[in-house]
Amino acid sequence: MELDRRHVLTGAGVGVLGGAAALVAPSAAQAAPSPAPASPRRPGPMPKAPNVPAAQLAKDERFWRRVRAEYDVPRDYVNYENGYFGTMPLRVVEEYKHHIDVLARDSSYFMRKTYPAKEEAARARIAGLLGASVEEIAITRGATEALQNLIGGYNKLRAGDQVLYVDLDYDSMQYAMDWLEQRRGVTVVKGAIPEPATHDSVLAYYESFFAANPRAKLLLLTHLSHRTGLVVPVREIVAMAQKRGVDVIVDAAHSWGQIPFTAKDLGAAFVGYNLHKWISAPLGIGFMYIRKDRLADIDRDHADQDYPESDIRSRVHTGTSNSANLLSLEVALDLHESIGVDNKHARLQYLRDLWVREVRDVPRLQILTPDDPRMYGALTSFRVEGRTTKADTTAITNWLMDRHHIFTVRRGGVAKGEVVRVTPGLYSSAKDSARMARALQEITRVF
Structure with missing residues (x-):
């Protein structure tokens, strides 16, 4: 009898598999699996956001240092490319490793x-x-x-x-x-x-x-x-x-x-x-x-x-x-719920505002999102006027990394020319935003 994979997943084939196992080893068919791999290590209690307005909490560096402790982040550069995917917090990493161990050991029994x-x-x-x-x-x-x-x-x-x-x-x-x-x-x-x-x-x-x-x-x-x-x-x-x-x-x-x-x-x-x-x-x-x-x-x-x-x-x-x-x-x-989505949004906008407001008046530097709070989150892109090819934006991202140790990414496809995307994460700090601002204050003298 051929078993449909998804029907097996929902348990339809368990009895057939159990019966087949009984023909070989009756006692094993009824035995429960041995204990699962050890539970994942926990890095302590989750950061619980205090009951204060999100705009106020966004500036509370002490709370966000507690959030930063949830991550193992690079120390030799600023990762401002959090738009690709979200860095996993340590507790999620440990949970993930634990479940890989579970699947590796209990495999189809666990899945079914x-x-x-x-x-x-x-x-x-x-x-x-x-x-x-x-x-x-x-x-x-x-x-x-x-x-x-x-x-x-x-x-x-x-x-x-x-x-x-x-x-x-x-x-x-x-x-x-x-x-x-x-x-x-x-x-x-x-x-x-x-x-x-x-x-x-x-x-x-x-x-x-x-x-x-x-x-x-x-x-x-x-x-x-x-x-x-x-x-x-x-x-x-x-x-x-x-x-x-x-x-x-x-x-x-x-x-x-x-x-x-x-x-x-x-x-x-x-x-x-x-x-x-x-x-x-x-x-x-x-x-x-x-x-x-x-x-x-x-x-x-x-x-x-x-x-x-x-x-x-x-x-x-x-x-x-x-x-x-x-x-x-x-x-x-x-x-996510312990920190709160309103608090995440306010913090990410705050980190973005810290660097954007310092460079709005830099000649030839174009910021591609408005300051209307309805129209941005963490991600904001910029371009240098006249430097909008792939080669240009690649050179700019390389310069940011080599000179200022800030990792960003170029993005093509915008009708008026390529851009460089800047994306802080929850573990980013106000100091990171200040570094970004200092870099962009000199960028148009280089490009």
Whole structure:
């Protein structure tokens, strides 16, 4: 008898496997597994945020030194490239190592007997924090997988329809939108967010974008851009789209975990999220949100039959993946809640403000996010006027590292030229921001 892998995971095949084992060793079939590997070491109690306003706590370096102690961070350079993924806190690292040991030893027994309940608990926890129901959440290997499945599976497009995205959207999501031309016979239209961006100019841009493309049926919308750090008014844009009969798929890869919001706040039916960025779970975990009244508008992933068509989990078929990251998620979420998302957001904005406000008037230095607190989080990019090629931005990031020991990253794809992205983390200090400001005060004399 051949057993379906996911049915086995949920326990359907346990009896068959147990019976097969009984033919070989009856006593072993009934024996419980030996004790699990030792529990992970804990680095002490979690930093619990005091009950004070977030803006006040953001400046409390004593509290944030306690948060910094949660991490093993480099001492010989400042890591201002926390946008790639979130550095795991030590307690998450230990939890992750522990679960690797568990999986290495108890392998299929653990996965068949224990893991399904833990996966369901993780879905429920995510749903609770997001203000959603558990049937609207499916675990993925990250926001990329979630969004690719949402874009590729969106089944309301017809030949001749238009689909829209802009320059600040993530590369692989742009590829997925471009693919719809071949797959669905639609016309793909790419726009560009105006510079300098403001709340009103972004809204006005999307109004004109929709007006210029009356056959639009789908919009990709990035909540917080990985290129410049710009946070757009998602709810207002979604409402604008709905009036024109346009559905919106929201990329929340960078926003969830550093900006406080719920699913209802976004107003969108389809969203992809990461858990390995600002929640700081181990690499390779995220989730998909589909509002339950819109599930039928996303096709099953490769005609999945492991779950009923009415189950969101049929919209992603990952196969066998690293389970230690999901098993470590609980500790990452515990720390996230202990610090508080409002406090995280305020602290990250504070660290960003410390360097940005010192360099706003540096000649030829362009800061790519406004000072409107609604429109940025930790990430902010800059460019030096006239130095916007890949070679230019690579040279700038090398100079920052070699001369000032600050690690940043170049980002391409912005319509008006390449940028350098600066991203503090929760373990960053006010002194790190001051170092960044000093470096940029001299940068235009070099480039």
